[in-house]
Amino acid sequence: MxxxxxxxxxxxxxxxxxxxxxxxxxxxxxxxxxxxxxxxxxxxxxxxxxxxxxxxxxxxxxxxxxxxxxxxxxxxxxxxxxxxxxxxxxxxxxxxxxxxxxxxxxxxxxxxxxxxxxxxxxxxxxxxxxxxxxxxxxxxxxxxxxxxxxxxxxxxxxxxxxxxxxxxxxxxxxxxxxxxxxxxxxxxxxxxxxxxxxxxxxxxxxxxxxxxxxxxxxxxxxxxxxxAGGATQISVPGELISLADAQALPGVLATQQAGADVILSTEAVAQVLAELGGRLDLARVETRRPTLEDVYLHLTGAEFTR
The missing domain is CATH 3.40.50.300 (P-loop containing nucleotide triphosphate hydrolases)
Structure with a gap:
């Protein structure tokens, strides 16, 4: 603080x-x-x-x-x-x-x-x-x-x-x-x-x-x-990349399956997007940066209730 x-x-x-x-x-x-x-x-x-x-x-x-x-x-x-x-x-x-x-x-x-x-x-x-x-x-x-x-x-x-x-x-x-x-x-x-x-x-x-x-x-x-160390989340349709291939990309910290999508966590967004761009259509890729709500979750371990 x-x-x-x-x-x-x-x-x-x-x-x-x-x-x-x-x-x-x-x-x-x-x-x-x-x-x-x-x-x-x-x-x-x-x-x-x-x-x-x-x-x-x-x-x-x-x-x-x-x-x-x-x-x-x-x-x-x-x-x-x-x-x-x-x-x-x-x-x-x-x-x-x-x-x-x-x-x-x-x-x-x-x-x-x-x-x-x-x-x-x-x-x-x-x-x-x-x-x-x-x-x-x-x-x-x-x-x-x-x-x-x-x-x-x-x-x-x-x-x-x-x-x-x-x-x-x-x-x-x-x-x-x-x-x-x-x-x-x-x-x-x-x-x-x-x-x-x-x-x-x-x-x-x-x-x-x-x-x-x-x-x-x-x-x-x-x-x-x-x-808070929040990593950027990159969402890729699972039909375009496997969990194992996503984890092997340079700059990827962690991966997880979320429904039909593969979620990549990274602090090297440009590097990972460049790697993905050589393999698939980036128009179908979504990126979500960390927010204050992520900070709240990190600090309290609880949902931010309104």
């Missing part, structure tokens, strides 16, 4: 603990998030992600340990900190009788901002055409965007997002990914929880994997995958 802190952190947490009765929701957690960093907190439901984020935001007091956001403790509800952070939670609240623009104008007013801030935030999340639509008539994906717009309206330097793509369809998830990349590109640091490992691999600079209240791994997605 690479726990080297970033050179210019906006958030530092040290040895956090939080229990509910005999259940440890957060246990010995330490982390730091750098300026402009997209930091993911991963894990299945019940891993402690939401409790950890609520502590980092200053919405929940830890039993022990410390949190510093921009050098100050966010608890109890430090308004100097709150003016510089944005929060989108799993249960974001809306004014249901208002239009999207009216809702954001109300949010802007809470920060002492003018109505132009609402229009800017609405455009930022790509919903200007829905300005006159009542919040109750928005789709799930649109509501998620309005929740993020509400968190962004005052121009925060640090944004907390708790499973913002939960319950979204694949198209809406991908669309939201683009928005999050734009936010990060503008210099905003992001702390992001999700149980979608493919999403974290696409978006995050670094990730921490939680299990039963503890961080069990933390690094860049690429470094975690490399450290």
């Amino acid at each position: 690479n726990t080297t802190p970033p050179s210019n952190p906006v958030l530092v947490a040290q040895d956090l603990h939080k229990a509910y009765g005999d259940t440890a929701a957060v246990f010995g957690t330490s982390l730091a998030v750098g300026t402009g960093e997209f930091f993911g907190i991963l894990g299945p439901n019940g891993a402690g992600k939401t409790t950890l984020v609520e502590i980092l935001e200053g919405q929940r007091e830890p039993d022990s340990g410390t949190v510093a956001v921009f050098g100050e403790s966010p608890w109890p509800r430090n308004m100097d900190v709150y003016r510089r952070i944005g929060i989108q939670s799993q249960s974001s609240a809306f004014f249901p009788d208002l239009t999207t623009l009216e809702h954001l104008e109300t949010m802007a007013g809470l920060y002492g901002l003018g109505r132009d801030a609402a229009a800017t935030a609405l455009a930022q999340v790509g919903l200007s055409t829905s300005a006159k639509t009542r919040v109750t008539r928005l789709s799930g994906g649109q509501r998620q965007r309005i929740a993020i717009a509400s968190a962004l309206i005052h121009g925060p330097d640090l944004l907390f997002l708790d499973e913002p793509t939960a319950a979204l369809d694949p198209e809406a998830r991908r669309s939201l990914w683009g928005l999050l990349r734009e936010i990060r590109a503008d210099g905003c640091s992001i702390v992001y929880t999700t149980h979608h490992l493919d999403e974290a691999e696409e978006l995050c600079d670094r990730v921490a994997i939680m299990q039963r209240g503890e961080i069990i791994a933390m690094d860049t997605p690429a470094s975690l995958i490399k450290a």
Whole structure:
């Protein structure tokens, strides 16, 4: 686990603990998030992600340990900190009788901002055409965007997002990914929880994997995958190659029969594909590289449940 802190952190947490009765929701957690960093907190439901984020935001007091956001403790509800952070939670609240623009104008007013801030935030999340639509008539994906717009309206330097793509369809998830990349590109640091490992691999600079209240791994997605020693899997129809011939290929680490296919494991993908190309039609060959989900399986020995 690479726990080297970033050179210019906006958030530092040290040895956090939080229990509910005999259940440890957060246990010995330490982390730091750098300026402009997209930091993911991963894990299945019940891993402690939401409790950890609520502590980092200053919405929940830890039993022990410390949190510093921009050098100050966010608890109890430090308004100097709150003016510089944005929060989108799993249960974001809306004014249901208002239009999207009216809702954001109300949010802007809470920060002492003018109505132009609402229009800017609405455009930022790509919903200007829905300005006159009542919040109750928005789709799930649109509501998620309005929740993020509400968190962004005052121009925060640090944004907390708790499973913002939960319950979204694949198209809406991908669309939201683009928005999050734009936010990060503008210099905003992001702390992001999700149980979608493919999403974290696409978006995050670094990730921490939680299990039963503890961080069990933390690094860049690429470094975690490399450290886990995951080999690339090459699938070849069994009619094209035998298990013995596949095992004899230079660069192949292991082989297995999977239904009608032969699966080759290798860390020398180019070499093995070149060998296969001299023997069979590569158009019928499929390649699967290691992913964060493979890392999770490697670390925990259990399926990643959602």
